Amino acid sequence: MAFAHDTAAALLLAADLVNSADLSGVPALETFLDRHLVEPRRPATPADLDAVLALRPQLRAVWQVTDPEAAAGLINDLLCEAGARPRLVDHGGGWGWHLHVTGHDAALRDRIAAQAAFAVADLVRLREADRLRRCEAPDCEAVFVDLSKNRSRRYCDTGNCGNRQHVAAYRERRYRDRRAGTEAEAGTEAGTEAGTEAAAAAARGA
DSSP, X not given: OOOOHHHHHHHHHHHHHHXXXXXXXXXXXXXXXXXXXXXXXXXXXXXXXXXXXXXXXXXXXXXXXOSHHHHHHHHHHHHHHHTXXXXXXXXXXXXXXXXXXXXXXXXXXXXXXXXXXXXXXXXXXXXXXXXXXXXXXXXXOOEEEOOOTTOOOOSOSSSOHHHXXXXXXXXXXXXXXXXXXXXXXXXXXXXXXXXXXXXXXXXXXX
């Protein structure tokens, strides 16, 4: 299923925020916002940074719920806290007409929270909430949004988890193959020795 560009962008921003471990200062936050084309906006402040960092566990909780009713409760809380006021805008930059869920003068935390909640609401109402996934690598806690047509993604992009798991699986197969080969050789040698002993016994009997 193809999602609206602003919906997909908001979902990717939310996942990236949950996974981000490098928002150590306002310049890092500004880089994050630039990467996700959060515009137009006023310059971020230390208070904005604190509020955005505090939003992360609320967004992670959206990935952790397992039923639509619980998800709806979290979404409604985010929309209410952010004072969401959806409106159509076209501010240039190649986006075309799309939804902003708060005004440009809203606090940065509220803009991110509202956009993320509105995008997740789209997934829930379309029965696509299972696209919000957690990385299946055993040592990773990252989240991601599976926007693929065949819903085939299993790993995040943050820690090269897919490649690491494929390498681990390859090594495991190689190990099993070598072990099976060694056991087969041992069985052949044992059979050969038994045959030799049987032949020798038959010769002695003759």
